[in-house]
Amino acid sequence: MNNYYYKNSQTFIDNTLEIDMESLYGPFLGCVKLGGTILDIGCGPGRDLKYFTEHGYKAQAVEPSHKLAQFAREHSGCVVHEGLLQDVEFEGEKFDGIWACASLLHVPTNELSSVFKKIATIMHDGAVFYCSFKHGEFEGERGGRFFNDQTLDSIKEFLPSNFTISKDWVTEDKRPDRDERWLNLLLTKN
Template sequence: MAYYDCEAQSFFATTVDVDMSSLYKRFLRELVGGAAILDAGCGSGRDARAFRERGYAVTAMEPCPPLAALAEAHCGLSVEILRFQDIDWVGRFDGIWACASLLHVPLAELPDVLQRLAHALRPGGILYVSFKLGRGERENGGRRFTDLDEAALGELLRLVPALTVAEIWTTADRRPDREDERWLNALLRYSHSP
């Protein structure tokens, strides 16, 4: 949080114009037009704006107040200042977009956070997540990261049986000069059991 409080403007500038359309395509094909989407950890507001412009009902949340203010100005939506660990929505969204945001949650807290996100989905809803490809927790440049590979994600999901993998793939970073960085992407389906 301290990193983003201080670096909100530079983070906004380096991420707001990144073309994410290929990832949007995979996520949005799982949803009907006008579906309710949560942009969880919306950062610059880039993705919330893209979904809103495509006609979806978007809710955006971001734990860092300075970044939330920049996101609001960019996406034209009110951005809730909220940590993943405090999410308590139930059955509100058809899709949740958690792009490069859950990677800042400590590994020990991820099962609870994923369970909270699952409960925020309607039955059959879809959750998109992305993590830097790797394994373990680390600090880099004042930020902490939880890196996952496919096996580590599988281990994590065994603790959250309500979520099952619909699709999993890897991509290169979309930012200039960072193409060597690899990302683990997954679409997770919420299988509600009464």
């Protein structure tokens, strides 16, 4: 997967950097105190990272693609840890919000539970976690990338017991040339 983003980083930036995500930011940021800390998992070119910072939050990110991490640092002015979430250490740091927009869908199902558990360990109690997956039941390669599609029922089996689903909804893809549907979740850590 990382090789896909290495070879196609400029195309990915061009296709995603200017997408209006306001309808997704609203429900998430409505649950994060102004000035709070946000971790953007799989930040890509840093579109969301930059938005959070410009709107008064302290944001940083994790991005496995070297080229995208480099671009995101320059675009957002934020700290971007390079690597997979599973490999990054936060030295006891905890966040008020976790944002994983269209990123955890690249995690194989046999690793999802452990990734969700790691996310829980870096969240304050009462913190909010947004994530999105392509809606459906598919696991495998499409277009040179690995995808793990989920439904509301299927994702529940991977969530730790200290996560409550605060909101779930399905949206259409924001890119004009796509007809995919997305499962969106807002989770609260108890």
